[in-house]
Structure formats: structure tokens, C-alpha cells
Amino acid sequence: MSVRRETWLPLAVAATFLVLALGGQALGDRIMSAPSDTTAAAVGRASLSYLTGLRRYTGAVLWNRIDPVLHGYYEGVPLEQQRYMLSTIAAVEWLDPSFDQPYYVGSWILARNGKMAEGLTMARVGAERIPDSGTLHMSYAQMLFVLSKDTTGALTQARLAVQPGMRWTDDMEKINGLAALEQLLRQAGDTALANTVAAEIDRLDASIGNTAPTDVHDHDGDGTSDH
Numbered sequence: 609m610s611v612r613r614e615t616w617l618p619l620a621v622a623a624t625f626l627v628l629a630l631g632g633q634a635l636g637d638r639i640m641s642a643p644s645d646t647t648a649a650a651v652g653r654a655s656l657s658y659l660t661g662l663r664r665y666t667g668a669v670l671w672n673r674i675d676p677v678l679h680g681y682y683e684g685v686p687l688e689q690q691r692y693m694l695s696t697i698a699a700v701e702w703l704d705p706s707f708d709q710p711y712y713v714g715s716w717i718l719a720r721n722g723k724m725a726e727g728l729t730m731a732r733v734g735a736e737r738i739p740d741s742g743t744l745h746m747s748y749a750q751m752l753f754v755l756s757k758d759t760t761g762a763l764t765q766a767r768l769a770v771q772p773g774m775r776w777t778d779d780m781e782k783i784n785g786l787a788a789l790e791q792l793l794r795q796a797g798d799t800a801l802a803n804t805v806a807a808e809i810d811r812l813d814a815s816i817g818n819t820a821p822t823d824v825h826d827h828d829g830d831g832t833s834d835h
Contacts, residue, residue, distance in 0.1 A: 693717060708734060708741040715747065719755055728756065735765065742774035746785045749792060759796050766792055770805055783812050 694717060701710040711734025719727030731748040738744055749765035752758040766789050768774075776782035786809050793802035 705737055708738050708744050711735075711738070712743055712747050715751065719751060724755055727751065735768075739768075740773060740775045742769045742776045742785055743781065745769035745774070746789055750788060753792055753796065762792060763796050763798060766796070766798075767801065770801065770808075779812050779816050783809055786812075 694714065697710045697714040697717070700707065701714065711730055715727040715731040715734065717727075718724075718730060728748075728751055731744070731751050735741070735744045735748045745765045746769040749762045749769060752765060753762035769789055770786065776785060786805050790802050790805045790809065793799075793805060
């Protein structure tokens with residue numbers, strides 16, 4: 609979908625902010641890992657640890673302000689129209705790079721606004737930086753499959769997403785994520801794993817007494833969940 613001229617500049621700035629946030633955090637990680645036995649260095653590490661906790665708290669506060677908006681008032685608004693979220697998403701990602709939701713939401717908003725390379729980069733970095741997030745591997749698999757037509761890469765990410773030990777926010781998020789992955793796996797030809805995933809969905813449904821259909825998001829109208 610093309611982006612109107614009046615929205616191009618703020619979108620480009622937000623995309624740049626996201627990329628800089630990813631790079632800036634990597635630099636900080638290298639600084640933190642530098643070895644030193646001096647008292648000053650120990651104090652410095654303690655201070656950085658405190659600041660990291662403060663950053664994460666601030667990121668959580670920011671996210672808690674936009675999450676109800678994202679899933680409430682604007683729930684029916686297509687992602688390409690939710691550019692107003694990008695600046696806050698970028699800030700939250702920088703403040704707490706271990707939090708998966710900004711990568712998940714931000715990558716799709718970028719991709720849906722013609723910034724596919726930036727969106728895919730954000731999805732990839734998120735999956736690499738938080739390797740136990742089932743949500744991020746699932747989302748990256750969808751982006752590769754739907755947007756890049758990269759079936760091999762999508763299958764790699766999908767198979768990672770269904771590994772034991774993957775972290776999901778709750779059982780409902782896991783059910784929805786697995787439902788999306790089941791569809792992807794069937795379309796990509798891995799029927800055996802798709803059947804295994806379907807059995808896990810049934811088990812989770814039974815364990816929480818869920819009788820409602822899973823909330824699989826489809827922004828393409830092609831029968832495949834993509835966010």
C-alpha cells in the first residue's frame with residue numbers, strides 16, 4: 609500500500625528511530641560486556657544495572673499506555689493506519705529491548721506502510737534478540753511467508769516457534785499463535801508438524817475450557833494470519 613506524501617516524512621523518521629534503537633542497544637551491550645576488576649568498574653556496572661531496571665520500568669509504563677488503545681479503541685483499524693504508534697513503539701523498544709511486543713507490532717506497521725525492509729529487519733532482530741519468544745518467531749515466519757515469499761525461511765522460523773520452552777504471554781496468545789502457525793505449516797507443506805500443532809491447540813483449548821474460535825488475524829484477506 610502506498611503512503612501519502614504528508615505521512616511519508618514522519619514514517620521515515622520513525623523507521624530511522626527504530627533502526628537507530630537497534631544499533632544503539634547493540635553498542636550498549638558491547639560496553640556492558642567489557643571485562644574489568646576495578647572498584648570503579650564495579651560501581652559503574654551496578655549503576656548501569658539500576659539504570660537498565662529504570663529503563664525497563666519506563667518502557668513498561670509507556671507500553672501500558674498504548675496497549676489498551678491498540679487493542680481497544682483502535683482494534684478494528686488496519687495496521688497501515690496506525691502510524692501514530694511508531695514513535696512510542698520505538699521508544700519502548702529502546703528502553704527495554706527484551707520486551708517482544710514492540711518488535712511484533714512495530715515490524716508489521718512498518719511493512720504495511722511500504723517499509724518492508726525495515727519491518728523485516730525489526731522482526732529478524734527481535735527474533736534473534738529474544739530467541740525464546742514464540743510470538744516473535746511466529747510473526748517473523750508469517751512476514752517471510754506472506755511478504756517475502758520465502759518459504760524456506762518461514763519454515764525455519766515456524767519450527768522454532770513451536771519448540772518446547774518457547775515463551776508466550778498466556779495460553780490464549782499461544783493458541784492464537786499456534787493457529788497461525790498451523791495454517792502456515794499446512795500451506796508450506798509440513799503436514800506432519802501442522803497436525804502436531806493442531807493437537808497442541810486442542811489440548812490447550814481443553815485445559816482452559818475455550819469454546820470460542822481462535823482469534824487469528826488476517827490482514828491480507830488471503831486466509832493466512834499475518835499478525
